[in-house]
Amino acid sequence: MSLRIDKLSAAYGQARALWEVSIEVATGSVVGVLGRNGAGKTTLLRSIAGLHPRVEGSIVANGSEIRGLRADQVALKSVALVRESGRLPSSLSVSENLLLGQRLARLRGKPGRSLAEIWRWFPILEPLQERKAGLLSGGQRQALALASAFVAEPSILLLDEPSAGLAPPVARELFSVIGQLAGSGMTVLVVEQQPAWLIGLAQQCYLLEVGRVVDVGPVEKLIENAGSRLM
Ligand code: ATP
DSSP states (O other): OOEEEEEEEEEETTEEEEEEEEEEEOTTOEEEEEOOTTSSHHHHHHHHTTOOSOEEEEEEETTEEOTTOOHHHHHHTTEEEEOTTOOOOTTSBHHHHHHHHHHHHHHTTSOOOOHHHHHHHOGGGGGGTTSBGGGSOHHHHHHHHHHHHHHTOOSEEEEEOTTTTOOHHHHHHHHHHHHHHHHTTOEEEEEESOGGGGTTTOSEEEEEETTEEEEEEOHHHHHHHHGGGGO
């Protein structure tokens, strides 16, 4: 098991956002987390990535406990968080963003993927090499965010609502790449508000409601059980 979250709880001041959440993601698989606005999906990913200060429970990544580590230390454990709407240094070009990722790869003791390989996985980025990230469209920015994580050769990818703000054909393209990344051995935990995107992609899904896991199973089963509570 490459990512095991056990009884994870997190709070903002006195307000709890997650209650004893347990999730398992096997190596090379895609696991989805579904939930409406405010369910705790982003807090979950931030907690794993070392960006949330008040977390209890256990988070084991590739066999080592990472709960309590800072974000930079978690990143060195080969865990990458791709945030919603692809937050990237906007004044850097596409290539410069990717070179930053290569630097992180070297800190992880890996060579980093070549730009030639990146263009093969993300062909839409190749003609945009010199464009500043701040001038990209939403879909291009999401692709660059994913590519910047991928270039640094993480073994675990955490994806925060990859479909957010994207036109369906653009999102479809992105989810197809995500499926191929998992096929190449990467472990993926993807948070989504729209369950349809996880059909055919995630082997297992967890439904979060007000900070608690209330259902686990294939996405079709969760949709059937939850009905309109998921929309
Ligand atoms: P969305 O889909 O809208 O991004 P989410 O499922 O990602 O929602 P979170 O953003 O994790 O949910 O929020 C979980 C709970 O924590 C919500 O009740 C939210 O109001 C609260 N919360 C989130 N960020 C903060 C913060 N900085 N301070 C206080 N409470 C917060």
